[in-house]
Amino acid sequence: GAVVSQHPSRVICKSGTSVKIECRSLDFQATTMFWYRQFPKQSLMLMATSNEGSKATYEQGVEKDKFLINHASLTLSTLTVTSAHPEDSSFYICSARDLGGYEQYFGPGTRLTVT
Amino acid sequence: GQNIDQPTEMTATEGAIVQINCTYQTSGFNGLFWYQQHAGEAPTFLSYNVLDGLEEKGRFSSFLSRSKGYSYLLLKELQMKDSASYLCAVMDSNYQLIWGAGTKLIIKP
Numbered sequence: 001g002a003v004v005s006q007h008p009s010r011v012i013c014k015s016g017t018s019v020k021i022e023c024r025s026l027d028f029q030a031t032t033m034f035w036y037r038q039f040p041k042q043s044l045m046l047m048a049t050s051n052e053g054s055k056a057t058y059e060q061g062v063e064k065d066k067f068l069i070n071h072a073s074l075t076l077s078t079l080t081v082t083s084a085h086p087e088d089s090s091f092y093i094c095s096a097r098d099l100g101g102y103e104q105y106f107g108p109g110t111r112l113t114v115t
Numbered sequence: 116g117q118n119i120d121q122p123t124e125m126t127a128t129e130g131a132i133v134q135i136n137c138t139y140q141t142s143g144f145n146g147l148f149w150y151q152q153h154a155g156e157a158p159t160f161l162s163y164n165v166l167d168g169l170e171e172k173g174r175f176s177s178f179l180s181r182s183k184g185y186s187y188l189l190l191k192e193l194q195m196k197d198s199a200s201y202l203c204a205v206m207d208s209n210y211q212l213i214w215g216a217g218t219k220l221i222i223k224p
Binding site: 104 | 145150156158163206216
C-alpha cells in the first residue's frame with residue numbers, strides 16, 4: 001500500500017516554456033502533499049506544502065508565481081514550472097501524507113532538464 | 116535555527132556493520148525518520164522513532180535519544196546494494212520534515 005506516482009519521470013523542455021508534473025496517491029487519500037527539489041549531491045529542499053482544496057504554502061525563496069501548485073483532489077497534486085530556465089533543471093520529488101498519518105510517501109521523482 | 120547534522124560520507128566493507136549518526140536541533144520534535152536514497156531515485160522509508168530506544172527491523176536498526184538530540188542508523192551484514200545515501204529527517208512542531216544533507220555510504224567488497 002501507500003503508493004505515490006509521478007508523471008513524467010523525465011522531461012526535457014526549452015527555455016521559456018512551461019512544464020507540468022503530476023503527483024498521484026494511488027491507494028490512499030493524500031490530504032497533504034509536499035514538493036521537493038534536489039540538486040545533484042545535495043539534500044532534499046522543500047519547495048511547498050499543499051493541502052487539498054487550499055492554497056499551497058511556499059518555503060522562503062520559492063517563487064509562487066513561477067512554481068504553480070494545484071491540489072484539487074485528495075489524490076492529485078500538480079506542479080507547473082512556468083517560463084522554465086536552465087537553472088530550474090533539477091530532480092523534483094513529491095510526497096504525500098494521509099489524514100492523521102506521519103509518514104511521507106515519496107513519488108519516484110521527475111528529472112527536469114531545461115535547454 | 117533548525118539543524119540536522121550527519122556525516123557526509125562513510126565507507127564500509129561488505130558483510131560488516133556500520134553506524135550512521137545524526138544529531139539534531141529543531142523547534143519541537145514529533146519523531147525522527149531515516150530514509151534510503153539510491154542515486155537518481157526518490158527516498159524510501161526505513162524507520163521512524165518517536166520514543167527513546169532501539170527499533171530493530173531486519174538488518175537495519177535505528178536508535179533515538181531525545182534528551183541528547185541524537186539518533187543512529189545501524190546497518191548489519193552489509194550488502195553491495197546498501198550503497199546509497201541515508202537521510203535523517205526530524206518532524207518539527209509544525210509536522211514539517213527537516214532534512215539532513217544525507218550520508219553517502221560506500222560499500223567495498
